[in-house]
Amino acid sequence: MSESSDSDSTFTGSSPWPLFVALGFVLSEVGVVLGLRPVSVAGLLLFVGSVAGILTEAGYIARPAKATGVQGLVLVGIGILLITENQTGTTIRGQSIAIAGIMCLAGALLWIGYVRKNTRANVSTAEPSETTSD
Numbered sequence: 844m845s846e847s848s849d850s851d852s853t854f855t856g857s858s859p860w861p862l863f864v865a866l867g868f869v870l871s872e873v874g875v876v877l878g879l880r881p882v883s884v885a886g887l888l889l890f891v892g893s894v895a896g897i898l899t900e901a902g903y904i905a906r907p908a909k910a911t912g913v914q915g916l917v918l919v920g921i922g923i924l925l926i927t928e929n930q931t932g933t934t935i936r937g938q939s940i941a942i943a944g945i946m947c948l949a950g951a952l953l954w955i956g957y958v959r960k961n962t963r964a965n966v967s968t969a970e971p972s973e974t975t976s977d
Contacts, residue, residue, distance in 0.1 A: 858897070858900060860893050860896045860897040860900065861893075861897075863889055863890075863892075863893035863896075864890060864893040864894060864897070866886075866889060867886045867887065867888070867889030867890030867891075867892075867893055868886065868890050869886065870882055870883070870885060870886025870889065871883050871884075871886030871887045871890060871939070871943075872886070873886070874886055874939065875932075875935060875936050875939060878935070880935075880938070880939055880942070883936075883939040883943075884939055884942050884943045884946065887918065887939065887940065887943035888943055888946060888947065891911055891914045891915070891918070891943070891947050892911065894910070894914065895907040895908075895910040895911045895914070898910050908950075908951045908954040908955050908958070909951065909955070911947050911950065911951045911954075912947065912948055912951030912952065912955075914944075914947060915943075915944045915945070915946070915947025915948035915950075915951060916944065916948065917944070918940050918941070918943055918944030918947060919940075919941055919944035919945060919948070920944075921937075921940050921944075922937045922938065922939070922940035922941025922942070922943075922944055923937070923941060924937070925937025925940060926938060926941065
């Protein structure tokens with residue numbers, strides 16, 4: 844047997860993201876059922892991050908922060924709709940969804956700002972100085 848065939852047979856090409864998508868969804872629902880808002884919000888954040896990871900890994904998007912921000916906007920919209928229904932079950936779920944959406948938006952904006960700041964710093968240090976030496 845050759846070395847290359849051994850290494851090819853051990854790589855399955857599977858991704859861990861689907862497990863985290865399912866775990867995030869389950870945690871968000873368990874948090875709603877048990878009335879544990881931090882668990883619900885954490886599950887939604889895990890869900891959104893995993894979806895952004897899947898999209899990045901598949902090559903559909905180049906920047907996961909923008910996908911996270913868009914998903915955050917969608918979550919805020921869904922959360923507001925559920926809150927305005929004023930029913931017992933939907934109000935708690937809507938608040939958790941809106942909080943997770945706001946956190947996704949804030950995280951995406953912070954990450955985009957951080958990347959832009961580092962990009963500008965790297966570009967300014969990489970440019971050669973135009974002073975001449977005599």
